[in-house]
Amino acid sequence: MRNDLNEFLLQTGSQGWPARIELRECSTRDGYDILDMLHEIGPGENGFQNSAYNTKTEDFKDQLSRWIDMSRGIGLKPGYVPETIYWLFVDGRPVGMAKLRKYLNDKLRSLGGHTGYCIRPSERGKGYGTLLFGEVLKKAAEINIPRVLVMCREDNAASRRVIENNRGVLQKIVDGICHYWVRLDKDTGMREIHPDDYAEMVELWKNTPGVGISETDTESDILKFLLRNPGLSWCYKAGGRIVGTSLCGHDGRRGYIYHTAVLPEYRGRGIGAMLVQKNLQQLKLAGIGKCHLFVFADNRPGQDFWCATGWTRRGDICVYSQSID
Numbered sequence: 001m002r003n004d005l006n007e008f009l010l011q012t013g014s015q016g017w018p019a020r021i022e023l024r025e026c027s028t029r030d031g032y033d034i035l036d037m038l039h040e041i042g043p044g045e046n047g048f049q050n051s052a053y054n055t056k057t058e059d060f061k062d063q064l065s066r067w068i069d070m071s072r073g074i075g076l077k078p079g080y081v082p083e084t085i086y087w088l089f090v091d092g093r094p095v096g097m098a099k100l101r102k103y104l105n106d107k108l109r110s111l112g113g114h115t116g117y118c119i120r121p122s123e124r125g126k127g128y129g130t131l132l133f134g135e136v137l138k139k140a141a142e143i144n145i146p147r148v149l150v151m152c153r154e155d156n157a158a159s160r161r162v163i164e165n166n167r168g169v170l171q172k173i174v175d176g177i178c179h180y181w182v183r184l185d186k187d188t189g190m191r192e193i194h195p196d197d198y199a200e201m202v203e204l205w206k207n208t209p210g211v212g213i214s215e216t217d218t219e220s221d222i223l224k225f226l227l228r229n230p231g232l233s234w235c236y237k238a239g240g241r242i243v244g245t246s247l248c249g250h251d252g253r254r255g256y257i258y259h260t261a262v263l264p265e266y267r268g269r270g271i272g273a274m275l276v277q278k279n280l281q282q283l284k285l286a287g288i289g290k291c292h293l294f295v296f297a298d299n300r301p302g303q304d305f306w307c308a309t310g311w312t313r314r315g316d317i318c319v320y321s322q323s324i325d
């Protein structure tokens, strides 16, 4: 297994010198050495697509700008999610490229996954594929992706080794395509909620008495909420699954907390209070000085929780609502 960068630095390099390895995010400063690599890679193979393989020199900077926009979620085509392009450099030479998608949608869950990668043909078989995927996983961890879905053809032995060298676990093979998962988050403890947690969270809310799931709890609504409120919503994991959530957002003046829920069998351990405390800390960092929340009038245990954790029940405010068609 060769997925450790330091170990790799010691073992590799021409004339016995350690190789200089760098994963660089695509930028408008990228040089034409990248374009040469894109030409060498060609249109792609084994499901990896290189749409830029025939880009002309005069169009290269525009192509880079389009990739940067895509990474920022600007001008995405319908059904597309933000995707960042990375280059692997070894001793200053670009040897491979990878794509990392910030979250999954239904289409990517069935085909595509979070990531794709390619090593230029002249540099294959030197361990760079394993190294590139390992570095991409670090980037995925930095943006809080809890588990990375990566796919490759069943007969793509090199790619399967790359994934398995990086702790990939084969979940299933569908129509000759392997679906591997690499877990990045901890088994136990608190972490920020990621859009890919949606299905697991809905399951939790459905199994938690007192939590109301409304028409604004679809996957796209929750995604919109999380993207508008980075860093504010948290969950708690135990035994490898999500057992508590607390969603939080703000409108620039006041904070709001929703779906504070802990599975019945995990209650009484301070998980709910810890999640809400984290919401409030993050709101404070965002410059918000007050937070509200709504509790169903018949949710007695819920009301007891809020009273016991220092919240004041307001008798001077009525909540009014109106649907906007």
Ligand SMILES: CC(C)(COP(=O)(O)OP(=O)(O)OC[C@H]1O[C@@H](n2cnc3c(N)ncnc32)[C@H](O)[C@@H]1OP(=O)(O)O)[C@@H](O)C(=O)NCCC(=O)NCCS
Residues within 6 Å of the ligand: 001, 002, 045, 046, 047, 048, 115, 116, 117, 118, 119, 120, 123, 124, 125, 126, 127, 128, 129, 130, 131, 151, 152, 153, 156, 157, 158, 159, 161, 162, 165
């Ligand atoms: C898949 C790919 C990225 C691998 O890159 P690489 O730099 O050659 O991979 P590595 O040198 O890290 O080799 C990884 C493992 O695959 C093995 N391997 C390499 N080529 C192989 C082949 N043709 N058949 C069987 N095993 C092979 C290596 O021996 C190594 O195994 P080990 O770690 O057990 O020693 C590269 O072949 C490629 O770019 N292919 C085209 C695009 C693609 O298929 N991408 C993946 C789908 S998204």
